Amino acid sequence: MTQLLWLVSFILLQSTFAQNDIKIDQISNFHTKAQWKISNKDLKISKSSAQGPMVFSDIKLEGWSLTKTVGSPSVPFKSILLEGIPTDFNVEVNAVKVFNINDVAPVPAQQMPCRCDIIPWKFNVDFDEKSYNSKSREHIFVEYMGKFRGKDISRVRFSPVAYNHKSGMRFISEGSVEIKSNQKINVASMSAEDRRLVIFTADKFKSSLDRLVDYRTAEGYEVKVITLSEIGQSFEEVRAYIKDLYKKQSFSYSMIIGHEEIFPTEYVSTRFDENTPSDMNYYTLDGDTDGQRDVIPDILYSRISVDTIDELNRFIDKSLEFEARSWKDGLGKNMMIAIASDEGSAPSDVEYVRQMQNPLKKKFNWKSREFFQANSDSIPSNVQDRISDGSIWLNYIGHGSGYAWPSLFGEDFSTAHINSLRANGVKPIIIDVACQNGRFSNEARMGESFIRATDGRSPAGAVAYYGGSVDISWDPPAVMAIGAGVALSENNNRRLIDVLWAGQRYLLENYDDRQGALENFVWYHLQGDPLLNLNNLQ
Structure with missing residues (x-):
């Protein structure tokens, strides 16, 4: 649930701020506050080179990211990743100093090509009329991101700038976002939780891995080496094996040894390619829940794309x-x-x-x-x-x-x-x-x-x-x-x-x-x- 609270009286914040920065305070286990104080001169507004059904302006704020949702107003924002689902949180904006800026419409974010194409010249800009004509000017957004190692992750995103065509642009130069929950608020982690490494390899490379295994074992890592002959030859067989192994004892790190012709991968559809080779789904082990696909890998992994034992030995040397x-x-x-x-x-x-x-x-x-x-x-x-x-x-x-x-x-x-x-x-x-x-x-x-x-x-x-x-x-x-x-x-x-x-x-x-x-x-x-x-x- 989100709510906009307009404070009538001026509130002097007790914290000190670096220029344009935010200060995040854990008020209690169930209450987190993100505060900001921005000078008007630090909000940079200039005429945009992208023009369309109205005169657009580029809105920039040093140290803040710009939204990139195609066709929607591109405005500065910050966000926090938290453990939980969106309904776990009650999020409110407290506006201390507010300015309504007339005759300024933030430029819409533009569709960008893949990085093998040249950015095209456009006669018309990408423009989402619904976004510009929204009924309210929203400063906060809470959305579900995925699950990592059994823990849900939600993102609280907030911006000091909001716009709709009817009311114009609103700028909160001084304010805060209050995040409250009935459960303890934890910042979401996507870090390793143990010192276990599992190496999956084409059979011919197994003995050559001894040097690397010995080195990591001496550092205190628990290392297993498993060959394809123990698993199977298809992506589905390898994935099923990894999932079963993880259930028996979780591990945080993994390596695959061999290129995709000798150790299988999955081919999935992505924005620019219907057959994207990807190892990600070997490691998305939480499974799909409530209609949400599992999209965040639970294991931190790599692949060493070698073809011969000599190539692997030289890689280990390096x-x-x-x-x-x-x-x-x-x-x-x-x-x-x-x-x-x-x-x-x-x-x-x-x-x-x-x-x-x-x-x-x-x-x-x-x-x-x-x-x-x-x-x-x-x-x-x-x-x-x-x-x-x-x-x-x-x-x-x-x-x-x-x-x-x-x-x-x-x-x-x-x-x-x-x-x-x-x-x-x-x-x-x-x-x-x-x-x-x-x-x-x-x-x-x-x-x-x-x-x-x-x-x-x-x-x-x-x-x-x-x-x-x-x-x-x-x-x-x-x-x-x-x-x-x-x-x-x-x-x-x-x-x-x-x-x-x-x-x-x-x-x-x-x-x-x-x-x-x-x-x-x-x-x-x-x-x-x-x-x-x-x-x-x-």
């Missing part, structure tokens, strides 16, 4: 090298690489990639070598040299073809460049915001090439790669990549998959289109050791 920080040339341990297209707006890809890396610059004082498509020195040979010299973290955002990063100056960075990388430097963790590059089909796509790369007989390329298996959406993967950087900067005493999962959770909080946010789980796969230790990266 992982253990990273664990020991034993690179022959460790100068790149404080370096990042940022590669971005010259496309996009609000934010652009350049703005996105800087948001991905700024938290790491501030936390660790890491330096970033930037390759932006519009710059004449952003050519493949320079990227190749920088990766070979060593970097700990690499973010790419732009177009993808499966076999190349096209968003450079004049020429693609392709798998041919990956195959010429040198081996001695720090091998990066790569987060790739592009289409097609992360497919694990044994076709030597970008992710596979980075994982399998060699310099002579020595492993080169990347230590881990996180990318999409098909055409992917424009904004959600970028928001996820920002969240991964934020998570690592807040707590680097954690494992790689924990950081990436925190990025997915950040996406659920900071992208209002529920379907678009959840679909990112389907596309994205880690090719790397999920337990790669990120402790004390500085």
